[in-house]
Amino acid sequence: MSNPKLLEVCNLRVEFPTRRGTLVAVDDVSLDISAGEVLGVVGESGAGKSMTGSAIIGLLEPPGRIAGGEIRLEGRRIDNLPYTEMRKIRGRQIGAIFQDPLTSLNPLYTIGDQLIETILTHLPLSHAQARDRAVKLLEDVGIPSASERISHYPHQFSGGMRQRVVIALALAAEPKLIIADEPTTALDVSIQAQIIALLKRLCREHGTAVMLVTHDMGVIAETADRVAVMYAGRIAEIGPVQDVIKRPHHPYTIGLMGAIPTMTHKVERLTQIDGSMPRLNAIPKGCAFNPRCPKVFDRCYRDRPDPMPAGSGLAACWLVEEKAHV
Amino acid sequence: MSKSNVPMLTVTGLKRVFDVSAPWLNRVLERKPRTFVRAVDGVGFSIDKGETFSLVGESGCGKSTVARLIVGLYEPTEGSISFEGVEIGPAAERAKHPDIQGRMQMIFQDPYASLNPRWRVGDIIAEPIRFRRLLKDKKALDDRVAALLTQVGLSPVDAAKYPHEFSGGQRQRISIARALAGEPEFLVCDEPTSALDVSVQAQILNLMKDLQRKLGLTYLFISHNLAVVYHVSDKVGVMYLGRLVEWADTQTLFNRPQHPYTRMLLDAIPDLDMSGRARVPVAGEVPSPLNPPPGCSFHPRCPFANERCKREVPKAIPVPGGAVACHAVEEGRLPPWKAQAAA
Numbered sequence: 207m208s209n210p211k212l213l214e215v216c217n218l219r220v221e222f223p224t225r226r227g228t229l230v231a232v233d234d235v236s237l238d239i240s241a242g243e244v245l246g247v248v249g250e251s252g253a254g255k256s257m258t259g260s261a262i263i264g265l266l267e268p269p270g271r272i273a274g275g276e277i278r279l280e281g282r283r284i285d286n287l288p289y290t291e292m293r294k295i296r297g298r299q300i301g302a303i304f305q306d307p308l309t310s311l312n313p314l315y316t317i318g319d320q321l322i323e324t325i326l327t328h329l330p331l332s333h334a335q336a337r338d339r340a341v342k343l344l345e346d347v348g349i350p351s352a353s354e355r356i357s358h359y360p361h362q363f364s365g366g367m368r369q370r371v372v373i374a375l376a377l378a379a380e381p382k383l384i385i386a387d388e389p390t391t392a393l394d395v396s397i398q399a400q401i402i403a404l405l406k407r408l409c410r411e412h413g414t415a416v417m418l419v420t421h422d423m424g425v426i427a428e429t430a431d432r433v434a435v436m437y438a439g440r441i442a443e444i445g446p447v448q449d450v451i452k453r454p455h456h457p458y459t460i461g462l463m464g465a466i467p468t469m470t471h472k473v474e475r476l477t478q479i480d481g482s483m484p485r486l487n488a489i490p491k492g493c494a495f496n497p498r499c500p501k502v503f504d505r506c507y508r509d510r511p512d513p514m515p516a517g518s519g520l521a522a523c524w525l526v527e528e529k530a531h532v
Numbered sequence: 533m534s535k536s537n538v539p540m541l542t543v544t545g546l547k548r549v550f551d552v553s554a555p556w557l558n559r560v561l562e563r564k565p566r567t568f569v570r571a572v573d574g575v576g577f578s579i580d581k582g583e584t585f586s587l588v589g590e591s592g593c594g595k596s597t598v599a600r601l602i603v604g605l606y607e608p609t610e611g612s613i614s615f616e617g618v619e620i621g622p623a624a625e626r627a628k629h630p631d632i633q634g635r636m637q638m639i640f641q642d643p644y645a646s647l648n649p650r651w652r653v654g655d656i657i658a659e660p661i662r663f664r665r666l667l668k669d670k671k672a673l674d675d676r677v678a679a680l681l682t683q684v685g686l687s688p689v690d691a692a693k694y695p696h697e698f699s700g701g702q703r704q705r706i707s708i709a710r711a712l713a714g715e716p717e718f719l720v721c722d723e724p725t726s727a728l729d730v731s732v733q734a735q736i737l738n739l740m741k742d743l744q745r746k747l748g749l750t751y752l753f754i755s756h757n758l759a760v761v762y763h764v765s766d767k768v769g770v771m772y773l774g775r776l777v778e779w780a781d782t783q784t785l786f787n788r789p790q791h792p793y794t795r796m797l798l799d800a801i802p803d804l805d806m807s808g809r810a811r812v813p814v815a816g817e818v819p820s821p822l823n824p825p826p827g828c829s830f831h832p833r834c835p836f837a838n839e840r841c842k843r844e845v846p847k848a849i850p851v852p853g854g855a856v857a858c859h860a861v862e863e864g865r866l867p868p869w870k871a872q873a874a875a
Contacts, residue, residue: 250731364817366817367817394590394591394818395756395757396590396797396800396818398802399799399802402802421729424759424801424804425802427802428803462730463804464734465733465734466730466804467734467737467762468759468804469758469759469762469798469803470803472762474741475741476734476737476738477734478731478734478735478738479731479735480735482729482732
């Protein structure tokens with residue numbers, strides 16, 4: 207392929223050893239992101255989407271650990287790097303935006319201090335140059351009177367403004383990839399629209415790739431180029447965003463799309479997927495979706511499907527293979 | 533006066549002011565003034581029997597305060613709440629009508645915080661029945677709890693379990709069963725699905741609709757999610773900084789929104805069908821309710837604001853299908869709303 211992959215994740219497996227046995231939070235996940243691309247990762251709580259993000263950036267909370275697979279950034283393996291090496295990559299090559307902008311900023315330092323520290327850690331600049339860059343970044347993310355605001359503390363900002371500061375921090379060292387974990391979930395809908403527009407604009411201008419982790423399909427539809435739908439630690443379906451939304455192949459994706467209330471047409475009842483996602487200690491044998499699947503058949507209880515070509519993407523469902531044979 | 537013509541619930545000029553002043557000593561030493569938040573500032577609407585009225589707005593707009601005022605968790609500072617024509621606004625009035633209080637119940641947002649972790653599910657659900665002394669006999673009570681659990685899609689054996697054994701969606705079903713136990717006619721639902729995943733949200737919304745049809749319930753539904761509101765409501769009220777800026781029946785509000793704030797909200801929702809559609813980014817943020825702007829509180833963010841909007845609080849004027857509080861609508865200087873369906 208002519209377009210080199212920026213990030214490649216192959217067969218990633220994340221485990222949590224507990225007293226009652228090992229829980230597999232992410233199981234055999236493979237995905238890739240090209241330079242400048244926005245990959246949406248969507249799923250319900252406990253699907254493993256945030257875990258995948260944390261594993262890539264090397265911030266898995268112990269006892270969680272990467273138990274298998276490879277993560278490559280521009281062809282270089284980063285999943286087995288020592289802590290100090292990973293620190294150099296984090297921030298410089300991979301930036302991060304988390305859900306709650308209040309907890310990702312240190313309340314005891316001004317936002318200027320935090321921005322300048324990040325810039326000085328990663329870029330060969332003097333303190334004065336770093337400060338200029340920090341002001342420039344704050345202007346870039348749409349914070350009014352940035353040169354005054356730079357000496358303010360996080361509590362003096364509103365939620366939306368704080369998230370702008372966090373985006374400025376993530377962009378401070380011009381990383382090639384940003385992992386954005388539910389960046390707009392804590393925000394009101396009008397502020398959410400502002401932040402999404404900002405993120406899209408900045409990534410286009412800087413050519414930054416984004417892995418956008420969210421449970422909100424609407425945000426994905428607006429922002430992402432491709433989308434990976436996760437279920438019970440595995441990828442159920444991955445493909446171009448329009449195809450996955452309009453012509454989903456996996457029964458879980460089909461159910462998920464029908465379960466979202468829309469404003470374009472009023473329906474009496476929403477499509478309902480009965481039951482809920484299995485807990486990590488009780489993932490069914492075969493396809494993890496089999497207890498809830500309306501189209502389940504005997505093979506689903508026996509064998510676990512891997513993602514296979516379906517339309518323009520991949521779907522992990524035996525039905526896809528059945529259809530191909532017919 | 534026949535009962536059928538009276539709306540189930542009528543709220544007029546409802547106000548609630550919270551005192552958020554610094555402690556007395558700080559006020560004396562630092563000469564700080566007393567500060568008040570007008571969380572709800574003159575809200576009025578009515579709900580007919582069997583319909584679903586939704587209040588929608590961003591955080592801090594006062595929608596949850598309205599819900600709590602109606603069920604009596606707060607006492608209104610001013611204004612009236614009447615249930616089938618009986619005034620229940622002031623706590624003293626409400627205390628005279630325990631029967632009315634029993635006919636309304638509330639479902640809360642967080643199913644993890646609203647169930648007592650030390651009580652068995654059966655006891656949680658039986659509590660309203662015991663409190664209202666609806667059933668005396670133990671066997672009848674157990675049967676009723678089992679029937680309620682079945683009604684919300686759980687199993688009668690779940691009565692012996694504790695809340696931690698259930699997922700978020702199942703807990704919200706327990707909350708609904710508890711709310712239904714007292715045989716209410718009017719349910720106040722404060723963001724009942726916003727803590728849930730979409731597939732579970734769909735289950736709960738379907739359940740609520742089924743129950744409404746079967747039991748003839750009336751809902752006041754509080755949400756910040758416009759798509760959910762569009763799905764469940766017959767009528768919708770939009771709140772901004774403690775005031776109702778527009779209310780109308782659902783189709784009118786979503787197809788022909790009048791107030792600039794409603795239009796802004798509708799424009800801000802990410803749309804599944806139009807991938808990559810350019811949206812008009814909304815400028816500004818919700819001002820602090822401690823210090824709301826004078827005049828129309830939306831004027832600093834409104835593209836159509838003029839001098840009058842900065843001075844004068846707009847009054848609600850009736851429009852086809854509802855009412856709207858906006859000077860620009862009154863003066864007819866608002867451009868028509870682009871029909872979303874056409875895009």
